[in-house]
Amino acid sequence: MAVSQRAQTFRRQQFFLLAITLSILAVAILMLNHREQVQLDLAARINDHRLVVYHVDRARDELRGIRQQLLTRRLQQRGIDSGDDVVDAGGSFGNSVSIHVLRKHVRDLVVLQQSSATYGPLSVKLERQLDGLLTSADRLDLGEAVDLDELRRQIEGLILSMQQIEGVHKLDIRGLSERQAALTQREGIALIFMTTMLVLVSYISIAWIMGRIRTMVEEQDTLASKLEQQNAELERFAYTVSHDLKSPLVTIKNFIGMLERDLDEDDRRKAKQDIEHISAAADDMGSLLEGLLELSRIGHIVQPPQRGRLGDVVGRAVGQLRSLIEGRGVEMRVEPNMPDYWGDGLRLQEVFQNLVENSVKFMGDQAHPVIRIGAHVEGHELICSVKDNGIGVESRYAERIFNLFERLDPSTEGTGIGLALVQRIVEAHGGRVWVDDPDARGPGCTIAFSLPMGSEQDALN
Numbered sequence: 234m235a236v237s238q239r240a241q242t243f244r245r246q247q248f249f250l251l252a253i254t255l256s257i258l259a260v261a262i263l264m265l266n267h268r269e270q271v272q273l274d275l276a277a278r279i280n281d282h283r284l285v286v287y288h289v290d291r292a293r294d295e296l297r298g299i300r301q302q303l304l305t306r307r308l309q310q311r312g313i314d315s316g317d318d319v320v321d322a323g324g325s326f327g328n329s330v331s332i333h334v335l336r337k338h339v340r341d342l343v344v345l346q347q348s349s350a351t352y353g354p355l356s357v358k359l360e361r362q363l364d365g366l367l368t369s370a371d372r373l374d375l376g377e378a379v380d381l382d383e384l385r386r387q388i389e390g391l392i393l394s395m396q397q398i399e400g401v402h403k404l405d406i407r408g409l410s411e412r413q414a415a416l417t418q419r420e421g422i423a424l425i426f427m428t429t430m431l432v433l434v435s436y437i438s439i440a441w442i443m444g445r446i447r448t449m450v451e452e453q454d455t456l457a458s459k460l461e462q463q464n465a466e467l468e469r470f471a472y473t474v475s476h477d478l479k480s481p482l483v484t485i486k487n488f489i490g491m492l493e494r495d496l497d498e499d500d501r502r503k504a505k506q507d508i509e510h511i512s513a514a515a516d517d518m519g520s521l522l523e524g525l526l527e528l529s530r531i532g533h534i535v536q537p538p539q540r541g542r543l544g545d546v547v548g549r550a551v552g553q554l555r556s557l558i559e560g561r562g563v564e565m566r567v568e569p570n571m572p573d574y575w576g577d578g579l580r581l582q583e584v585f586q587n588l589v590e591n592s593v594k595f596m597g598d599q600a601h602p603v604i605r606i607g608a609h610v611e612g613h614e615l616i617c618s619v620k621d622n623g624i625g626v627e628s629r630y631a632e633r634i635f636n637l638f639e640r641l642d643p644s645t646e647g648t649g650i651g652l653a654l655v656q657r658i659v660e661a662h663g664g665r666v667w668v669d670d671p672d673a674r675g676p677g678c679t680i681a682f683s684l685p686m687g688s689e690q691d692a693l694n
Contacts, residue, residue: 246445250438257434261427268420275413282402282409289399292338293392299335300388332370339363355398362391481514488514538662541578543571543617547606550585554593561593561602568607572615574684580658581684585619587651588680592621595678599623614664615684622677631668655682 343360366387492507547567551558558565574581589604596602599622608617626634635656659666659682666682 246441250434250441254431254434254438257427257431261424261431264420264423264427268416271416272413275409275416279406279409279413282406285402286399286406288338288341289395289402292335293395293399295332295335295338296388296392296395299332300385300392332367336363336367355394355401359391359394359398362387362394366391481518484514485511538576539578540573540575543574543581543608543615544569546574546578546582547571547585550582550589551606553582553586554589557590557593558604561596563593563596563602563604565589566603566605568605571608572610574615575686576662576684580661584655584658584682585617587655588619591651591680592619592623592678595626596621596623610686611683613686615686616681617684618669618679618681620677620679625676625678626668634668635666652680655680659684 339359366384369384369387488507488510492504492511495501495503495507544567551565551567585606589606592604593602601622603622605620606618607620608615610616635652656666663685664683666680669679669681
C-alpha cells in the first residue's frame with residue numbers, strides 16, 4: 234500500500250472515531266435535555282398538587298372556623314330558647330369573611346381540578362356541597378328558619394370531601410416524587426454509562442492514534458534505513474562508474490595507442506593481440522552494464538506471483554548452466570520432491586542460477602566438486618539452500634559478499650553483482666538471504682534464503 238493511501242486510510246479512521254465520539258456526546262446532551270424537561274414537567278405537576286393541598290388546608294381551616302361560629306350561634310340560640318334547635322334570626326352569616334375566603338379557596342380548587350378526569354367529579358361534588366352550604370347561610374342571614382344540625386352536617390360533608398381530595402393529591406405527590414427520584418437515578422446511571430463510554434472511546438482513540446503514530450514512525454525509520462542502504466549502494470555505484478567502468482575504458486584507450494604504433498611498425502601479431510585486449514575490455518564493460526541494467530529491474534515482481542514446483546525451477550536453472558557445470562566437472566545433487574513455492578518463477582530461477590554459478594566460480598582446486606541444492610518448510614517459510622565444497626567464505630565476510638559490486642578476490646572473473654541480485658530478488662519476495670557459518674558446516678559455503686509460503690503473504694507487494 235502506498236504512503237498516500239495509508240495516510241488517507243488513517244484520516245478516514247480518524248474521522249470515524251471522531252464521529253463516534255461526537256455521537257456519544259450528542260446522545261449525552263439529548264439525554265440531559267430530556268431529563269431536564271421531564272424533571273421540569275414533574276416539578277410543575279407536583280407544584281400543582283401542592284397548590285391544591287394548600288387550598289384544601291386553607292378551606293378546611295375556614296370550615297372549622299365556620300363550624301365554630303355555627304356552634305356559638307347555636308349556643309346563643311339555646312340561651313334564648315334552650316329547647317329549640319331552629320334559628321330564625323341572627324347576624325350576617327353568609328356574608329362573613331370566613332364564607333368569602335372559603336368560597337375563594339373552593340373556587341380555586343375547582344379551577345385546578347376541573348380539567349382532570351380523575352379530580353373533576355370530586356370538584357363537582359365539592360362545588361355542589363359548597364352551593365348547599367352557601368344557600369343555607371343566605372337563608373340564615375335572611376332570617377329564615379334553618380336547621381343548625383343540617384347546616385353542621387353540610388360543613389362536615391365539606392370537610393370530609395376536602396380530606397378525600399387532600400388524600401388523593403398527597404398520594405399523587407408521593408407517586409410523582411418517587412417517579413422523580415427513580416428518573417434521577419436512572420438518568421444518573423445512564424449518564425455514568427455514557428461518560429464511561431466516552432472516556433473509553435477517547436482512551437481507545439488516543440491509544441489507536443498513538444499506535445498509528447508509532448507505526449508511522451517505525452515505517453519512517455524503516456524507510457530511512459532503506460534510504461541509507463540505497464545511498465550506500467549509490468556510493469558504491471559511483472565508485473564503480475568512476476573505477477570499474479573507467480578501467481576498461483583506460484585499457485581500451487591504451488591498447489588503441491599501442492595498436493596504432495604496431496600498425497605503423499607493421500607488426501600484425503602485436504596488432505592482433507592489441508585488438509584481443511580491446512575486445513576483452515569491451516566485454517568486461519558490457520558485462521558490467523548488463524549487470525547494472527538487471528539490478529535496476531529488481532524491486533518489483535515482473536510476473537504475477539503463483540504457486541509452482543520448486544524442483545522445476547531448479548531444473549531449469551541447472552540446465553542453463555550445464556556447459557559451465559560439466560566443464561568444471563561439478564557433481565550436482567538436487568534434493569528430490571522439493572516443496573512448492575509461491576512467487577515469480579523466472580526470478581527464482583535467476584536466484585538459483587546466480588548461486589550455482591557462484592559456487593562453480595569459487596570451487597577452487599577441489600578434486601571432486603559437489604553442489605547440493607535442497608529445500609524444506611519451517612513454519613510459514615520455505616527455506617532453500619545451495620551448498621558447495623569449494624573454498625568457502627570467512628564469517629567476517631558473510632554479509633559483505635551481498636554488497637553491490639563486492640569482489641573479495643579481484644582476480645576472480647565477474648562483476649560483483651550476482652549475489653546482490655540474489656538478495657534483491659529474495660527481499661522483493663518478502664524473504665531473506667544469509668550465509669551459514671562455515672566453521673559449523675565444514676569446508677565449502679552454504680547460502681540459504683527464505684520465501685513466504687502461500688498467497689496470504691503480502692510480501693510481494
